[in-house]
Amino acid sequence: MGSEARKRARERIKEQREKEKKAAQRNKTLLVVGAAAAVVLLVVGIGYVVLSSDRGDDYEGELAQQTLQDDGSVVMGDGSVVTGDEGAEAPVVEVYADYQCPACKQFEGLNGDTLKEMAAEGEATVQYHIVSIFAQQPAPTSSNSLRAAVAGRASADHGVFVEYNDVLFENQPNSNEEGYSIDELEGWFGDLGVTDEQQAAFGERLEQEDAVITEFTEEFVPALMSAAEEEIGQENLGTMVLPDLLAWGEDNGHDTSFLDGTYTGEIIDATGTAYTRYSGENAFRGTPSVYVNGELLDNDDAMTVRGLTDTVEAAGPGQVESEPADDTDDGGGAE
Amino acid sequence: MIDAAEESPAAPGPGRSRWETVQPWLTLACRVGLAAVLITAAVTKYPPALSVEAVEAYELFPPEIAELIGYTLPLFELALALLLLIGLATRYTGIVSALLMVAFIAGILSAMARGLSIDCGCFGGGGQVDPGETTYGISIARDLGFTALGAFIAIWPRSPFALDRALGLFR
Numbered sequence: 001m002g003s004e005a006r007k008r009a010r011e012r013i014k015e016q017r018e019k020e021k022k023a024a025q026r027n028k029t030l031l032v033v034g035a036a037a038a039v040v041l042l043v044v045g046i047g048y049v050v051l052s053s054d055r056g057d058d059y060e061g062e063l064a065q066q067t068l069q070d071d072g073s074v075v076m077g078d079g080s081v082v083t084g085d086e087g088a089e090a091p092v093v094e095v096y097a098d099y100q101c102p103a104c105k106q107f108e109g110l111n112g113d114t115l116k117e118m119a120a121e122g123e124a125t126v127q128y129h130i131v132s133i134f135a136q137q138p139a140p141t142s143s144n145s146l147r148a149a150v151a152g153r154a155s156a157d158h159g160v161f162v163e164y165n166d167v168l169f170e171n172q173p174n175s176n177e178e179g180y181s182i183d184e185l186e187g188w189f190g191d192l193g194v195t196d197e198q199q200a201a202f203g204e205r206l207e208q209e210d211a212v213i214t215e216f217t218e219e220f221v222p223a224l225m226s227a228a229e230e231e232i233g234q235e236n237l238g239t240m241v242l243p244d245l246l247a248w249g250e251d252n253g254h255d256t257s258f259l260d261g262t263y264t265g266e267i268i269d270a271t272g273t274a275y276t277r278y279s280g281e282n283a284f285r286g287t288p289s290v291y292v293n294g295e296l297l298d299n300d301d302a303m304t305v306r307g308l309t310d311t312v313e314a315a316g317p318g319q320v321e322s323e324p325a326d327d328t329d330d331g332g333g334a335e
Numbered sequence: 336m337i338d339a340a341e342e343s344p345a346a347p348g349p350g351r352s353r354w355e356t357v358q359p360w361l362t363l364a365c366r367v368g369l370a371a372v373l374i375t376a377a378v379t380k381y382p383p384a385l386s387v388e389a390v391e392a393y394e395l396f397p398p399e400i401a402e403l404i405g406y407t408l409p410l411f412e413l414a415l416a417l418l419l420l421i422g423l424a425t426r427y428t429g430i431v432s433a434l435l436m437v438a439f440i441a442g443i444l445s446a447m448a449r450g451l452s453i454d455c456g457c458f459g460g461g462g463q464v465d466p467g468e469t470t471y472g473i474s475i476a477r478d479l480g481f482t483a484l485g486a487f488i489a490i491w492p493r494s495p496f497a498l499d500r501a502l503g504l505f506r
Binding site (some may be wrong): 032034 | 381382383384385388391392394406407409410411413414416417418423424427428437451462467493499502503504
């Protein structure tokens with residue numbers, strides 16, 4: 001046994017130690033990574049349970065009475081279910097939505113049933129305003145939005161707006177593709193168990209509106225836009241909402257009389273009214289907009305079940321500002 | 336990878352280079368900075384209904400998956416932020432954060448390539464916007480910056496105020 005052998009033995013021991021040290025280090029790393037993964041799972045898991053708890057229950061019960069209003073909106077419930085009193089005792093929740101707007105679809109999916117339940121139990125009077133914030137965009141975004149809007153409006157003539165509203169949002173097309181075809185719209189309407197006369201009236205109304213929408217989105221708006229762009233510049237045009245643009249058009253020879261008496265025109269008017277009706281913090285800026293007694297809700301309140309429920313519970317009685325549409329009107333166009 | 340962790344405890348005292356003195360503090364700054372970014376991103380995505388909408392706007396996933404991502408992505412961002420702040424598995428958290436940013440960049444690039452006009456939804460918002468209002472370039476540049484932070488942490492995980500140190504990692 002020379003010093004050579006001893007040296008080799010020492011080296012072997014040293015190597016062995018190195019190996020063990022590395023193995024220990026590897027185990028430590030695995031342990032730490034495992035702990036980190038556990039932290040991630042815990043945070044995501046608990047968070048998911050908490051967030052999911054806000055998803056409301058489906059409402060399968062009887063719907064509150066729905067009443068078409070003279071401005072084309074629909075009021076669900078009258079707030080007098082519980083008290084039996086005439087007039088509104090419940091807060092008024094107003095919803096402005098565009099069928100082509102993805103956030104509106106999210107709102108409906110999340111809180112549509114919350115609203116139905118509150119209306120059925122007399123906790124709220126719900127007013128649906130159909131608008132088209134996309135009406136001045138290029139087709140098919142604009143035409144999809146308007147076709148669905150007039151179909152929603154027409155369904156209100158037959159007392160099935162709330163049901164049809166759900167179907168429209170469920171079937172929201174991609175905004176870059178032609179969707180909400182007349183055939184589809186009629187089919188979904190038929191699925192609601194309507195009579196043959198109702199189906200025929202609905203179909204006829206849609207055919208008429210379709211021609212108006214085509215003229216509006218493919219001729220009127222492009223012509224108006226290019227004229228306005230030339231006269232007042234791209235920059236100013238960008239700040240103009242549809243009613244401003246139409247008013248400018250009226251002054252500059254762009255005749256809107258083809259919209260008179262049509263639901264398309266009514267939707268465009270309703271959109272304009274939304275922009276002018278509120279001011280300051282409550283100003284209407286887009287969809288979905290949810291107001292409780294005229295106060296605009298922020299996203300935390302509108303887009304969570306708890307937020308909306310709490311806000312409505314805390315609100316006092318409200319007043320519906322529109323009047324019910326004339327009963328003798330058989331869908332021939334409220335003004 | 337383990338080498339870096341082993342080398343670092345060596346060379347205390349005067350032999351220590353300037354880089355070795357400065358780097359742990361730079362990593363700490365990256366950890367805190369990236370955590371702040373992730374927390375902001377997560378919090379602004381609330382409520383989840385809007386976050387789901389932002390995911391759907393990319394048109395990459397079926398509705399169920401989009402909904403799941405909309406709910407869990409902000410939580411995942413929060414979890415990564417937490418790990419960065421406490422300094423647990425620092426190197427690996429850095430890698431995952433950087434990969435997440437790369438995935439975001441890929442998503443934005445794909446939206447760009449398909450001609451979508453959407454807000455990236457990186458910090459809340461999201462959904463369709465006017466074609467003239469897209470900010471893909473800025474979003475990508477920003478995410479590249481965040482990727483760099485994650486990469487820095489992954490390459491030089493040694494930093495003060497980290498749980499890893501107490502556990503004997505990246506000392």
